[in-house]
Amino acid sequence: MNIELENHKLEKRLCREVGRAIVDYNMIEEGDRVMVCLSGGKDSYGLLDILLKLQQRAPVKFELIAVNLDQKQPGFPEHVLPEYLTKLGVRFHIENQDTYSIVKRVIPEGKTLCSLCSRLRRGILYRVADELGATKIALGHHRDDILQTLLLNLFFGAKLKGMPAKLVSDDGKHVVIRPLAYVPEKDLVRWAELRQFPIIPCTLCGSQENLQRKQVGNLLREWEKKYPGRVENMASALQNVVPSHLMDRALFPFETLRATGVPDDSGDKAFDDEPVAAPAAQPCAAPAPQGNPAAPRAVIPIATEAS
Numbered sequence: 001m002n003i004e005l006e007n008h009k010l011e012k013r014l015c016r017e018v019g020r021a022i023v024d025y026n027m028i029e030e031g032d033r034v035m036v037c038l039s040g041g042k043d044s045y046g047l048l049d050i051l052l053k054l055q056q057r058a059p060v061k062f063e064l065i066a067v068n069l070d071q072k073q074p075g076f077p078e079h080v081l082p083e084y085l086t087k088l089g090v091r092f093h094i095e096n097q098d099t100y101s102i103v104k105r106v107i108p109e110g111k112t113l114c115s116l117c118s119r120l121r122r123g124i125l126y127r128v129a130d131e132l133g134a135t136k137i138a139l140g141h142h143r144d145d146i147l148q149t150l151l152l153n154l155f156f157g158a159k160l161k162g163m164p165a166k167l168v169s170d171d172g173k174h175v176v177i178r179p180l181a182y183v184p185e186k187d188l189v190r191w192a193e194l195r196q197f198p199i200i201p202c203t204l205c206g207s208q209e210n211l212q213r214k215q216v217g218n219l220l221r222e223w224e225k226k227y228p229g230r231v232e233n234m235a236s237a238l239q240n241v242v243p244s245h246l247m248d249r250a251l252f253p254f255e256t257l258r259a260t261g262v263p264d265d266s267g268d269k270a271f272d273d274e275p276v277a278a279p280a281a282q283p284c285a286a287p288a289p290q291g292n293p294a295a296p297r298a299v300i301p302i303a304t305e306a307s
């Protein structure tokens, strides 16, 4: 396929998927001031780039402010982001805070730095959001980050838990959004190459890369290569949850479940293997729990491909 056409299709797809996530989760509303956290990595550059495009054509008016926290890691090229953002003509703020020295001082040699480092970074970014009057904080996590987190929680955390597309921050004061929640990482890699973002390496702190996350990321990539569509199905599954078919008693009233005596064609066949349903393309109703056709059915919106 002609390269230009392919690039045009990639841009359309990125805008469509980001727009879809914004609408599905009501991420951005009229008058919002969105603080876009920019690390210098491909994902956050891509996020800002696509949000700027959507800002031009969105039916609602919103502001964007790019924010970078310069943590004073050795070798951080502090001129790169200001130069790039000035050229782009976007409003930005660089917050200079030497969290690197604090972390190095407090954490014993050889121990992982990330937990304290991210706690400090979070607190600083919340404060900056307050100072800038930001109503939303946008982060650059994408679909594959969310799936990696899901698998990590499943394998190591004994929890069925991914990464939310929208959440209220732990201080209760901020709404954090992830507009790239539907975007596969490979599209962001290609977009970064195409747009020639001035990428800043993420290894400056010298911290060990999270090995488990890396392994899970490789697993997802291998699956996608061997079984195209599997990763996409996993992402769709996050929007298609059937609490009656899991075992969390806090989510489904198993204790009070009673036979109703009323047959239900779409109910479960208790003695048969559960068939694996093909993903639906339309909003659908989760099946009612077996023997309880009167129970309300949760309507779960399933993502559809927009043109």
Ligand code: SF4
Residues within 6 Å of the ligand: 113, 114, 115, 117, 118, 205, 206, 207
């Ligand atoms: S990788 Fe480095 S910058 Fe990132 S959280 Fe860990 S210590 Fe901080």
